[in-house]
Amino acid sequence: MKRGGSGRTLGWLAFVVAAGALLAETVAPVTVVQLVTPMELARWIREARSDLDVIDTREPEEYAAGHIPTARNVPSTRFEGVPAMGHSTVVLYDESGVAVTSLAASVSPDGSVEVYVLERGIDGWLDEVMAPRLPDTATAAERAAFAEQAELSRWFGGLPRIVVVEPVAGQAAESLPARSKRLLGGC
Amino acid sequence: MSMPFYANGLFGDGAGLTFALVIGLAFGWFLERGGLGNARKLAGQFYLTDMTVLKVMFSAIVTAMLGLFWLNRVGFLDLTSIVVPGTFVAPQAIGGVIFGIGFVMGGLCPGTSCVSAATGRRDGFAVVGGMAAGVLLFGLLFPVLRGLYEATPLGNVTLPELLGVRAGVVVFGVTAMAIGMFTGATAIERRINQGGGRT
Numbered sequence: 070m071k072r073g074g075s076g077r078t079l080g081w082l083a084f085v086v087a088a089g090a091l092l093a094e095t096v097a098p099v100t101v102v103q104l105v106t107p108m109e110l111a112r113w114i115r116e117a118r119s120d121l122d123v124i125d126t127r128e129p130e131e132y133a134a135g136h137i138p139t140a141r142n143v144p145s146t147r148f149e150g151v152p153a154m155g156h157s158t159v160v161l162y163d164e165s166g167v168a169v170t171s172l173a174a175s176v177s178p179d180g181s182v183e184v185y186v187l188e189r190g191i192d193g194w195l196d197e198v199m200a201p202r203l204p205d206t207a208t209a210a211e212r213a214a215f216a217e218q219a220e221l222s223r224w225f226g227g228l229p230r231i232v233v234v235e236p237v238a239g240q241a242a243e244s245l246p247a248r249s250k251r252l253l254g255g256c
Numbered sequence: 257m258s259m260p261f262y263a264n265g266l267f268g269d270g271a272g273l274t275f276a277l278v279i280g281l282a283f284g285w286f287l288e289r290g291g292l293g294n295a296r297k298l299a300g301q302f303y304l305t306d307m308t309v310l311k312v313m314f315s316a317i318v319t320a321m322l323g324l325f326w327l328n329r330v331g332f333l334d335l336t337s338i339v340v341p342g343t344f345v346a347p348q349a350i351g352g353v354i355f356g357i358g359f360v361m362g363g364l365c366p367g368t369s370c371v372s373a374a375t376g377r378r379d380g381f382a383v384v385g386g387m388a389a390g391v392l393l394f395g396l397l398f399p400v401l402r403g404l405y406e407a408t409p410l411g412n413v414t415l416p417e418l419l420g421v422r423a424g425v426v427v428f429g430v431t432a433m434a435i436g437m438f439t440g441a442t443a444i445e446r447r448i449n450q451g452g453g454r455t
Contacts, residue, residue: 080435086322087431093329094424102336167263167337186336 102170105160105185107197111221113158114139122156126163126172127191137162137187137194138225148172162187162194199227204234259333284371293371295363295379302360304448307441314434325427343410350404362386 105113113121114137123140125132132142145163159182163169166189176184187193201222203215219229258264262272290312291297300306327333359365362383364372369387372380394401410418415426 076438080438083318083322083431084435086326087318087428090322090325090329090424091428092424094422104336165263165265167334170334170336171258171331 102173103183103185104166104188106188107193108218108221110137110160110185110187110194111198111225113160115221115224118158120157122159124159124161125191126161126169131164135191137191145169145172148175156182158183158185160185160187162190164190165192166190198222198225201227201229202232203230204232206234258331259327260337263337264334283367284374287368287371288375292368293375293377293380295372295377298365298368299360299363304444307445310441311438314437318431318434321427321430325423340412340414342412344406345408345410347404347407358383358386358390 110123114123121139123137125136125140125142126145126148127142128144128146129142132140132144136142140162159176161169161172161176161184166187169190170186173184173186176182189196197218199222201215201218203211207215215229222229261267267275287293291308292312297306298309301309324333324335324338328335355365362369362379364380364383366387369380369383373384374380398405414423415430416423419426
């Protein structure tokens with residue numbers, strides 16, 4: 070009897086919390102962050118899109134050490150909305166593309182500007198644009214797809230490489246950087 | 257600092273694995289204390305005499321769903337950093353049928369078989385062994401099965417994206433469904449057990 074009573078109470082509690090979720094979304098929908106891949110951003114930059122504003126939200130010393138071409142620096146610690154520059158597309162990035170998502174909503178509260186977050190941040194840019202790699206065991210289709218990536222990479226001064234895979238199961242001849250391993254391991 | 261802590265750099269690899277171990281042990285301990293290391297109890301689900309499995313699973317789904325929704329809503333969790341596994345309709349439907357057949361035959365699913373084996377039950381060891389053999393067989397046959405494995409992809413979709421509604425609508429709908437199923441399951445359980453008692 071007591072057990073059935075507590076079950077009913079928990080059921081009602083879940084119902085109230087879920088009804089609150091329904092109401093909360095009706096009152097103020099959550100802003101969905103749009104992601105752009107490093108390859109797509111590289112294409113936009115090469116096309117010299119005049120409507121594009123790329124913003125590096127890392128600290129000035131990190132920006133000075135290396136940044137994506139055409140990006141300007143607005144550190145997240147001093148980020149109070151983005152000074153209007155008349156662009157219709159804004160891309161934000163940081164080290165890994167995680168913390169910057171919380172800034173995206175403040176860029177264009179009225180939705181007049183398309184705001185994107187760079188997938189995996191500068192890490193993704195370095196891995197996919199500046200140092201893309203393809204195992205020598207890749208299929209013809211994968212090689213064809215890599216050709217375009219390699220061509221784009223060279224345009225930015227990157228070093229695309231074919232990585233030789235040793236015949237030993239599970240062991241690559243050239244291991245990926247530790248940072249890439251960690252990101253892949255998370256999946 | 258917002259969650260997930262590992263993705264945001266608050267936990268390193270060591271701390272992440274330690275927490276995973278602690279959470280895994282706690283999960284196993286609670287499953288065992290809930291009686292879910294016993295194949296007879298789990299098999300009761302298929303005979304409609306014991307609906308514990310359904311209630312536990314839906315309780316877990318609703319708890320996690322409400323937690324994720326509200327933590328994201330108050331800005332303590334970044335949902336875009338949570339990995340959403342890809343959906344492949346045909347292979348996952350076939351996998352579900354194979355999983356179901358194995359569940360009925362063994363009376364245990366992967367998690368509960370580990371719990372059962374950890375408490376020394378021989379049927380638990382048998383199911384864990386079968387599971388390992390299945391994984392090995394799948395790995396060996398993967399070149400043959402690859403076409404099926406990658407068939408009918410839908411991408412990393414979530415229910416709100418698939419249904420074209422806001423997350424809050426799905427949260428409310430799934431919770432209402434779970435509450436309805438708890439009520440219905442309890443009624444069925446009572447009716448079946450009372451009927452069995454009379455015969």
